[in-house]
Structure formats: C-alpha cells, structure tokens
Amino acid sequence: MxxxxxxxxxxxxxxxxxxxxxxxxxxxxxxxxxxxxxxxxxxxxxxxxxxxxxxxxxxxxxxxxxxxxxxxxxxxxxxxxxxxxxxxxxxxxxxxxxxxxxxxxxxxxxxxxxxxxxxxxxxxxxxxxxxxxxxxxxxxxxxxxxxxxxxxxxxxxxxxxxxxxxxxxxxxxxxxxxxxxxxxxxxxxxxxxxxxxxxxxxxxxxxxxxxxxxxxxxxxxxxxxxxxxxxxxxxxxxxxxxxxxxxxxxxxxxxxxxxxxxxxxxxxxxxxxxxxxxxxxxxTDPDISRRGFVLSLLTGIFATPALRLANKLGPNYQPTLIRPPGALPEEQFLKRCIKCGQCIRVCPTNVIQPAGIDKGLECLWTPALNNRIGSSACQLNCVACGQVCPTAAIRPITLAEKLGNGPFTTAGPIKLGTAFIDQNRCLPWAMDKPCIVCQENCPLSPKAIYTREYFSTIRDAVFTVKKATQTTLQAAKANFSLDKFATGDYYCAVDGSSPKKIIANTQDSIEISHDQRFREIPAAGSKMEIQIRLQRPFIDIEKCIGCGICEHECPVSGRKAVAVSAEGETRSAESRLLLQS
Amino acid sequence: MTEQKDKPFDRRRLLTRTGKAAFSIAAASAVSYLAYDDKPPLPGSAAQKLVTLPDFSLPHLPGQTISIVEGPNRTKTVNKAIELLGGIKRFVQPGETVVIKPNIAFASSPILGATTHPQLVAEIVRLCLKTARAKRVYVIDNPINDPASGFMLSGISKAATAAGAKIVLPNNHLFRHTTLTGGRLIKNWPVFFAPLEKAHKLIGVAPVKDHHRSGASMTMKNWYGLLGGRRNIFHQDINTIIAELAMMVRPTLVILDGTEVMMTNGPTGGSLSDLRRADTLIASCDQVAADSFGSSFLNLNVSDLPYLAKAQKAGAGTTDYQSLKPKFAAVD
Structure with missing residues (x-):
C-alpha cells in the first residue's frame, strides 16, 4: 500500500x-x-x-x-x-x-x-x-x-x-x-x-x-x-x-x-x-526573525494588562456574565478556558452559550449562561458541563457539591448568582395581574421565591353600595361585563373590611363566596372596592442559587421581570451579598 | 459564453442574441406577473389551519364512573381501580392506539413526587398492550424543564419503553393550533396534536400536588402539558385556563395518584419532607369528579379551587363526586 x-x-x-x-x-x-x-x-x-x-x-x-x-x-x-x-x-x-x-x-x-x-x-x-x-x-x-x-x-x-x-x-x-x-x-x-x-x-x-x-x-x-x-x-x-x-x-x-x-x-x-x-x-529551524520574535513577545506581554485595564476582574465585573456551576473564580477561569465549547455542547438545556465580545474581549466564546435561550435554565440535577471540561476551568463537581448536600452541607449549594425581581415589570408588582410563575418553578425546597398576599384595588373600581344581601352587593353606577370578576382572583372589600371572594357578577352586582357571607348586611352608601388578590414574589437571597429557571419561565418575555445577576455567585468574593455564607 | 472574435457578426448571431434577450425579458416579466400582489400583507402572522382535539371520552356507566382504591402499591391499586370501573377492556379495544399523558413537568427524580410515578405509567402501558391488546401506546408530555431530561430523570422514559410504549418528545412540528369553542383563553394556540390526531383513547395520569397559584395540580391541570407556546401567560387567569383545559381535553380515563401527595412547596417539591403518604389512587371517567375528591388530600374544599366549579359549569364533569356513587376498595 x-x-x-x-x-x-x-x-x-x-x-x-x-x-x-x-x-x-x-x-x-x-x-x-x-x-x-x-x-x-x-x-x-x-x-x-x-x-x-x-x-x-x-x-x-x-x-x-x-x-x-x-x-x-x-x-x-x-x-x-x-x-x-x-x-x-x-x-x-x-x-x-x-x-x-x-x-x-x-x-x-x-x-x-x-x-x-x-x-x-x-x-x-x-x-x-x-x-x-x-x-x-x-x-x-x-x-x-x-x-x-x-x-x-x-x-x-x-x-x-x-x-x-x-x-x-x-x-x-x-x-x-x-x-x-x-x-x-x-x-x-x-x-x-x-x-x-x-x-x-x-x-x-x-x-x-x-x-x-x-x-x-x-x-x-x-x-x-x-x-x-x-x-x-x-x-x-x-x-x-x-x-x-x-x-x-x-x-x-x-x-x-x-x-x-x-x-x-x-x-x-x-x-x-x-x-x-x-x-x-x-x-531545520523555523524561520523566526529576532525582531519578529521580540515584537510579538512584547505585544503579548502588554496585551493582557491592556485588557485588564477595564477592571473586569474587579469592581467593574460584568453582572450579566453568569458562569456554569463549578466555574473557577474569573481570574483562574480565564487561565484555563480554551474556548472549545464542550460545556456549551453538552448542556442539556442549551442555557450555556458562547459569550460574545459584549462580555469582554477576553471572554469571547467562553461559556456564559443566557436564561432566555434554550429549553430551560441551569437544571438542578445536572453537572454535565464540569464533567466534560477538558481543562477544569469548570471543576468536575458532584451533584452533592452543587446542591450542598452530604459533606458539602456546611459549604452550602453553589450559587451562580442571584435572581432579582424587577418590580417595575413584574405582573403582580406593577400591573395588578396575578402570575407567580417564577415561584412555581423555583426548583428548591423550600423555594427561594416566596410570596406575600396583597389586595390591590383595581382601576376605577370604587363604588357605593346601592343594595346588599348577605352574599350580594349591588353597586351604584356600575357597568361590569358579565362574570368579569368571577375568575377566582377578584375580591370585594366594603368600607375597608377584609376582602371577600367574588364568585359571580352581573352588570351592576356581585356575588361573594357563600363561605364568606356578611354577618351584618352592608348599609346602602357604604364604599365597596373591587380588588384583585395578588401574590407578590420576593427573593430569599440566602436560598437563591441563581439557576435562572425563574428567569427562563417569566412570562414577561422581553426584558424579564425576574433575572439572574452575578451578585452572590459562590466563585467570587467581589460580588458577595450576604454577610455570612 | 465567450463570443468568438474571428467569426463575423452575421444575421444569424444577431437573431440568436435577440432571441436570448427576448427570452430574458419574458422570464423577468413572467416572474413579476406570477409574484404580483396588489395588496399589502395582513397584520399578524400567517393564519394557521386550526384543529380540534378528538373527543376520547366514553359513555358513562352508572356506578362505574369513579373508583377510589386505598393501598401503598401503585401497581395493585391501579389494577383494582380500573377493574372496579369494568376493567381496561372497557376502555381500550384490541388494535387501538392509546396516548398516555403523565405529568413530567420537571426534570426531577421520581422519589420527589413532582412527576407521575414511572411504575404507574408502566403498569398502565402494560394493561393497554397486554390485557387490552392495544396496537400501540404513546407516552407524551411537553415538560416545563428540558423535555429529554425530564423524560429521562423522571424514570418514565425507561419504564414506559420497557413496558412497550413509545415516547414522543415535544418537537415543534408536532404542534398544531387550536381554538376552544366557548373558550376565552385558548384561541389559536399551539397544542401537542400530532400524537393525539390518530389516537383512539387518551389516559391522563397525574399525581396530587400543591400548587401555590391555583391551589392544587391534579388531572385537569395536567393537560397544561399539552399546550405549547408561551403558555405561562395563562397564569394570570389560572382558574379559567384549567377549566378550559378540562373543556378542551375529553379523556377516556384519568388516574389521580394520591399514593404520595405533595403537600408543600409544589408543584416542584424537591424534598421528601414535602410529601405525605395518603396511599390512595383514583380512576375516573370524570376528571372534575376525580379532582374534586383529590382536593381533600391537600385539606382543601371544592370551593377552594374555583376551577372545579367553572369546569362543572362548562359541562366538563361534576364536582359532586358522591352523586356518581364511587366504588371503594382497599388492596395491600
């Protein structure tokens, strides 16, 4: 041959x-x-x-x-x-x-x-x-x-x-x-x-x-x-x-x-x-001129400190740069990552993405999580990225270490960052709409997202009672669309008393849950307010691990109303939030 | 094409070139004519051909609509529960195609109870294939977490495949748009239609779980997993969407698994301490009745779950499960 x-x-x-x-x-x-x-x-x-x-x-x-x-x-x-x-x-x-x-x-x-x-x-x-x-x-x-x-x-x-x-x-x-x-x-x-x-x-x-x-x-x-x-x-x-x-x-x-x-x-x-x-x-010798060698050496020696002048390893770190679980502290990470993309490839949810130059020139094609892309965010029971990393820029952690179980109980779970609620965009916070998809999907037990109940009087919904029974209220000058308030989320508060669940409504009257009937029938002329029951989400920063599932599922789909930011990530002291770990 | 210099430019070549030019003009004009559109495009995306989910329900037999079986072993309780309703052969005929819809919302281990138990799915597959001699059984869901991971980590992929079923993962091209007649929310919305299109029977299998927004996730809420698209926005009106799901999906049978009930931190759970053993399993032809009974596992009343009354009002079933004369049994 x-x-x-x-x-x-x-x-x-x-x-x-x-x-x-x-x-x-x-x-x-x-x-x-x-x-x-x-x-x-x-x-x-x-x-x-x-x-x-x-x-x-x-x-x-x-x-x-x-x-x-x-x-x-x-x-x-x-x-x-x-x-x-x-x-x-x-x-x-x-x-x-x-x-x-x-x-x-x-x-x-x-x-x-x-x-x-x-x-x-x-x-x-x-x-x-x-x-x-x-x-x-x-x-x-x-x-x-x-x-x-x-x-x-x-x-x-x-x-x-x-x-x-x-x-x-x-x-x-x-x-x-x-x-x-x-x-x-x-x-x-x-x-x-x-x-x-x-x-x-x-x-x-x-x-x-x-x-x-x-x-x-x-x-x-x-x-x-x-x-x-x-x-x-x-x-x-x-x-x-x-x-x-x-x-x-x-x-x-x-x-x-x-x-x-x-x-x-x-x-x-x-x-x-x-x-x-x-x-x-x-x-036999490669054709390297002395001048070329010295110039490329000097350029290389200067290039890294030039990149570092941006102070991205210090207080000016990228809050949107979320690294996979087990990633080394950024400085060590950048000493090991060869940009091969294996972690990105193996990630079952496709949440790990090759970073673009927006994350800094040094970070080009290194792994960064983007919770808006992919089938889910960082999956709780998964450590695949660290297992395939050829250089241990992402350490090959075990599930126990990721979740803070067994020998890692004292260390606690690995945090990728912390989720923050944008109260200006969140449906229950800003728009009087029930939602809490984020809370529902938080994979931790107990959840890192909890809610507080809040009854919000909806727009143009304060009326005077015209006539009332134990379970119905007729409002003066009302024009409701039929059963608009019968979704199970609407309540009615009379004269500032505790709100009662509405189960049906006609054009001008509402029916409240029979379990909550009035003991004293409200007098005509009382103030009645139609309220919506909201469960407003809060983040428990001691619990949140920054997995981003809340962000992935948030129905405010453009700029998410809950989003993970690098603060609190385990690998960095720079972004620490909690007083004690 | 290279023109040859030495050849004289004669009439023949002039005609050839004129012919080619004429052809080019004709071709350009033809394309313009065929593609000509004197109207601007309509607003919104292109209209989808709408589909309607088949009705998989069977006529009710008095006293054989709902059965409640106590016992710790799901294989035994599900067999007994179906037997009390007349046996699997009442529901599945030989040669039929059956779709089983478990709840695989999360990529979570079966011991955490956030997903339908694989043993239960496998036993229903076995009953359909072996006892009722169904031709094929598909197990489908569109999980919230990564689909492939969900099917794998829940153990359902392995258990169902071993029992002879085929797993259908939610690929985009399997979804079609539907509009629910009489519905307010499900309008022109993608559903996991392809596996259901040619199926004869549909069996829903769901665990009983705490759900902070709606109160409880049971067999009706389980149909959420047939929706595609950005279905999360329906959480703004959770009771209406669950009721509409029960209107849209008319199953042959639902199995509500209360062997281990997720009492807290639902619907994801995540800890064994979120679970409580209730050792009860329900089989029902009426999903509203099943869920109405199931609410008691979570110490809730029917009135605590407004979607039950809504579904009853829409004709999807009855919240008064006692009126159906449930059959009770216990197996160890």
Whole structure:
C-alpha cells in the first residue's frame, strides 16, 4: 500500500472519529450519546492547550497528559499530527485539493512554494504564549481563539451540528441555539475558504499549534529528504506539497507536514523518509526573525494588562456574565478556558452559550449562561458541563457539591448568582395581574421565591353600595361585563373590611363566596372596592442559587421581570451579598 | 459564453442574441406577473389551519364512573381501580392506539413526587398492550424543564419503553393550533396534536400536588402539558385556563395518584419532607369528579379551587363526586 494512501486513510479515520465524538457529546444513555465516549480526546492530544495551561497555572491538568504523546511522537517523527491526525488540517487539505485538482502543474507549483509569511504563525504562537506566561503581570489563556482543535470543535458543535440537525432532529429533539454563532461561522468559513487562495492557508500562515509542533519537530529523527544531492531539478515534488516546505531544494523540515506527496510525485523516486538529512541540504529551524520574535513577545506581554485595564476582574465585573456551576473564580477561569465549547455542547438545556465580545474581549466564546435561550435554565440535577471540561476551568463537581448536600452541607449549594425581581415589570408588582410563575418553578425546597398576599384595588373600581344581601352587593353606577370578576382572583372589600371572594357578577352586582357571607348586611352608601388578590414574589437571597429557571419561565418575555445577576455567585468574593455564607 | 472574435457578426448571431434577450425579458416579466400582489400583507402572522382535539371520552356507566382504591402499591391499586370501573377492556379495544399523558413537568427524580410515578405509567402501558391488546401506546408530555431530561430523570422514559410504549418528545412540528369553542383563553394556540390526531383513547395520569397559584395540580391541570407556546401567560387567569383545559381535553380515563401527595412547596417539591403518604389512587371517567375528591388530600374544599366549579359549569364533569356513587376498595 502506498504511504499516501495510508495517510489518507488516517486522515479520514481521525476526521470521522472527531465527527462521531461531536455527535455523541449529547447527554443521555444511548450508545450514540455521551456515556463513556472519550469526547475530549482530540483536545487532550493538543500540546498547545497543555503548554498554555502549564504557563498560566503551572500545572498540567491530568487528562491533558495525552498531549505528551503528541509531543514525544512529534519529537521523533515531525509534524505527523498536522498531516495525519488534525481534523481541521484534513478539512483544509481536502478543500485545497478540491480547489486545485484541475489546476495546471505550473499553478500548483506557484501555490505551493514557500512564502516568507509562513513565519507569521510563529509570531501568533509567541504572542499568545506571552499573554499566558507572565502571571506576575497578568496571564490569560487566549490560544483557544486560533488553536485549531478548540476552533474546529466549537465550529462543528456550535455551528454545523445545530444547523444540520435542525431538520433531522436526530441529535436533539429541541432546536439548539447559540448566540453569536455568526462569529464562529465567520472565522470557520474564512479559514476554510482561504484554501481557495492558497491551499492549507490556515496551517501554513496562522496555526499556532502547527508552529508549536514545528518547533518541537526540529530534532525529528526521521525526516523527508532527497536521497541524492542532485536530481533533474524538475521540481515536480513540490506540485502537491501541503506544507510548502520546498523539498526540491534544501527542505524546510519545520514546515513539512509529512504528507508524502513529494515522495509520490518524484518521477525518479529520489525522496524518502529517512534518518539521514536530505542530501540537498535542510533547514531545520523555523524561520523566526529576532525582531519578529521580540515584537510579538512584547505585544503579548502588554496585551493582557491592556485588557485588564477595564477592571473586569474587579469592581467593574460584568453582572450579566453568569458562569456554569463549578466555574473557577474569573481570574483562574480565564487561565484555563480554551474556548472549545464542550460545556456549551453538552448542556442539556442549551442555557450555556458562547459569550460574545459584549462580555469582554477576553471572554469571547467562553461559556456564559443566557436564561432566555434554550429549553430551560441551569437544571438542578445536572453537572454535565464540569464533567466534560477538558481543562477544569469548570471543576468536575458532584451533584452533592452543587446542591450542598452530604459533606458539602456546611459549604452550602453553589450559587451562580442571584435572581432579582424587577418590580417595575413584574405582573403582580406593577400591573395588578396575578402570575407567580417564577415561584412555581423555583426548583428548591423550600423555594427561594416566596410570596406575600396583597389586595390591590383595581382601576376605577370604587363604588357605593346601592343594595346588599348577605352574599350580594349591588353597586351604584356600575357597568361590569358579565362574570368579569368571577375568575377566582377578584375580591370585594366594603368600607375597608377584609376582602371577600367574588364568585359571580352581573352588570351592576356581585356575588361573594357563600363561605364568606356578611354577618351584618352592608348599609346602602357604604364604599365597596373591587380588588384583585395578588401574590407578590420576593427573593430569599440566602436560598437563591441563581439557576435562572425563574428567569427562563417569566412570562414577561422581553426584558424579564425576574433575572439572574452575578451578585452572590459562590466563585467570587467581589460580588458577595450576604454577610455570612 | 465567450463570443468568438474571428467569426463575423452575421444575421444569424444577431437573431440568436435577440432571441436570448427576448427570452430574458419574458422570464423577468413572467416572474413579476406570477409574484404580483396588489395588496399589502395582513397584520399578524400567517393564519394557521386550526384543529380540534378528538373527543376520547366514553359513555358513562352508572356506578362505574369513579373508583377510589386505598393501598401503598401503585401497581395493585391501579389494577383494582380500573377493574372496579369494568376493567381496561372497557376502555381500550384490541388494535387501538392509546396516548398516555403523565405529568413530567420537571426534570426531577421520581422519589420527589413532582412527576407521575414511572411504575404507574408502566403498569398502565402494560394493561393497554397486554390485557387490552392495544396496537400501540404513546407516552407524551411537553415538560416545563428540558423535555429529554425530564423524560429521562423522571424514570418514565425507561419504564414506559420497557413496558412497550413509545415516547414522543415535544418537537415543534408536532404542534398544531387550536381554538376552544366557548373558550376565552385558548384561541389559536399551539397544542401537542400530532400524537393525539390518530389516537383512539387518551389516559391522563397525574399525581396530587400543591400548587401555590391555583391551589392544587391534579388531572385537569395536567393537560397544561399539552399546550405549547408561551403558555405561562395563562397564569394570570389560572382558574379559567384549567377549566378550559378540562373543556378542551375529553379523556377516556384519568388516574389521580394520591399514593404520595405533595403537600408543600409544589408543584416542584424537591424534598421528601414535602410529601405525605395518603396511599390512595383514583380512576375516573370524570376528571372534575376525580379532582374534586383529590382536593381533600391537600385539606382543601371544592370551593377552594374555583376551577372545579367553572369546569362543572362548562359541562366538563361534576364536582359532586358522591352523586356518581364511587366504588371503594382497599388492596395491600
């Protein structure tokens, strides 16, 4: 079997495996649902995620140890990951192939020649690592913006899957929605379409993971090279070169993706994968100029403190930024989140959303709850997000820890924030309409939303009694529509006495509940007021965990009359409300 | 198309081009003509074709309308309760399609009693399929919490499927708009119609739960789970909507489960201390009668639940369950 065919099989295999893992990242117990599928495997193999989190946290989170396998294999064999494994790389490879499959050799040679701009990816890498590397100044993990594995993971899960599954409803019964998916689309589509300009554009010029692997692979024991110093110089080996690494001349082995197309294309079979260096010479070091390196390093060092000038980690924190249960304090969170979107994908209620730039540039595509989207808010009996987080930016908490049960009784439940009632918008508070959907849906026992009864005299509803019996009152100058007050929510108070339930009404008289009949029949001329019985909701901030179910269900559907704000979230001392926890 | 330079521009090519131009003009004109609309659009969204829910009720047999069975074991009590009404074969004929509507409002564990008990659903499925030889049984609900999670965590998905039923989750395309004749609130409103459209029988199965707004959630309130859309706005007039639900849905049979009653913190519950054992189960062809009896589990009177009187007035049943001569029994 030809090596190129083996490589193609490998690419298809890993691509399909990746796609399968995206599909099965669905909460449930069927074989095609989450169960024990290693849905994070590609993210765990990613040495950039591993290295960047080591820089920010000075630890290597357990599951990321897989990256060591990639590192070791890269040190020995070179950038096999780019050419053989990376699902994003395979997409670029395939699109580049489609775009140029009929192009003449001369054009292919022009497209696949080495370009100085290929060193940009090293500067991208240095820039992001510099942002991550100086905790004494300020460290943030932003590699996920362009790291191909998180990028392709979120693009598949938060963009392609919901669109493709919408008519099929195979993966999710309820339609999935992702705020700001347009930006994920813009980045993904741009990266893919750039292959029409130059094949593997993203891999060659931008990919920070490729840059890291290039640096790691500089001592690779086996490398592509010529078996003779001289050849016919036909240059055909570069026709389909994926890395634009110029195997015809002194090969730039750091750019080589081990696609083996050169070996296949060489008419004289003078190219091999061998331990001896190419006999036409080779350039192992990445093409990084000192000036470029220093500039990208300095820019990176300055970028994080520049972002932090907004003081979003201090008193100017975003009150609308509600993180999933178990999320670390914001500063630590930003040191770990790689923006892969796995928590967003697995969330059964679709409440976790990729944050847009409105939540702050640093927070782009990190998980944030939006209780107006999705099938429900944060489900009480669910800790799925922390269980899939590959870097423990959201800790893998247990249900007991989330709910404050068992050993966590003293610590209490994890609060995501606190719900606040907007008394200017709430139906019973502002509009004399009964409601309390929020109270009904509060999942806690006892509920964090309680009510106080209030009898409100409705508009233009004060009359004088014309005639009365023990159970009826006739009003002077009244014109009620029939049984308008018979809904069970209307009451009548006479001369300020306690209100009695109305069970029926005619045009000018009302009938009160026979259980509440008047002991003394009201005199003609007494004041009668039609009142509505309201249960006005209140939040018990000691109980509220900020799950947002009240907000999700609130019938005031635009700007909700009850909404969760970050105050009181467990992970932050900055937003604490209670005197004692 | 590339025009060839070397060819002379002759009459033939002129005619060809003129022909193409004429065709293009004709095509553009045809599209304009076909799409032409001299009226601006009407206000509001496009009119939906309205549907009406089938009437699933059976003629009442005197003395066999409501049965009340005491006992701790739901499998036994439900069997006895249905038997007292004439057995499942009275309600379900061989080859029929039955829809069972449990209350799966919340993604909550069955031990918390916020949802219909899975064992009860499974036993009714079994009775329909095995005893009455129904062709198929669907279990449907449109929960408040995430539907897939609700069906899974309530244990109903697993229990009902194991008993041979098919779960139908509330996908948008299964809903149709309906207007209740004589109703005030249910107008042009989406209901979970598709599974009911071709069904022959409908059985509602609900637990007895405290409900702060309406007083109690039982078999009538259970039909809320057939509504789609932004149904929460109906809480402004909760008694009317529950009465209208009872008018809209005419079930074959309702089962009211008072084995464990949620006394406080309803309808979500959340703690075992919210529950009280009443060890009673009711089967009834009259949902108003079932709920009227059920109100006593929560220490309420019929007059405490205005929707009962409203439903009776609308002809959905009677609040005077004694008049139906309930059959009583006890099983251990």
């Amino acid at each position: 030809k090596i190129v065919l083996v490589r193609q099989i490998s690419q298809c295999f890993f691509f399909l495996m990746f796609g399968w893992f995206c599909v099965v990242s669905t909460l449930g117990d069927k074989f095609w649902q989450l169960r024990a599928w290693p849905v994070n495997w590609f993210l765990q193999l990613d040495p950039l995620a591993a290295l960047a989190t080591i820089l920010t946290t000075h630890t290597l989170y357990g599951p990321l140890l897989w990256a060591l396998a990639t590192v070791i294999l890269t040190i020995v064999f070179g950038r096999f990951f780019c050419g053989w494994v990376c699902p994003f790389g395979s997409i670029h490879h395939f699109v580049g192939y489609l775009a140029n499959r009929k192009s003449p050799t001369s054009q292919n040679l022009r497209l696949n020649k080495y370009r100085k701009a290929q060193s940009i990816k090293y500067f991208v890498l240095v820039f992001f690592l510099a942002m991550a590397a100086f905790p004494s100044i300020a460290a943030t993990l932003q590699t996920g913006l362009l790291d191909p594995i998180p990028l392709v993971t979120r693009s598949f899960n938060l963009l392609l899957l919901p669109i493709l599954d919408r008519p099929l409803t195979l993966v999710s019964v309820t339609d999935r929605f992702y705020e700001g998916a347009w930006l994920i689309f813009a980045v993904f589509a741009t990266a893919v379409l750039l292959n029409l300009v130059i094949p593997r554009f993203f891999c060659r010029f931008i990919c920070p993971l490729g840059a890291l692997l290039a640096i790691l692979g500089r001592f690779a024991i086996w490398q592509i090279g010529k078996t003779q110093p001289r050849c016919s110089d036909c240059g055909l080996c570069q026709t389909h070169c994926q890395g634009a690494c110029e195997p015809a001349a002194a090969i730039r082995s750091s750019e080589c993706l081990l696609c083996f197309n050169c070996r296949q294309d060489c008419p004289d079979q003078l190219i091999a994968y061998q331990t001896t260096p190419s006999l036409a010479g080779r350039i």
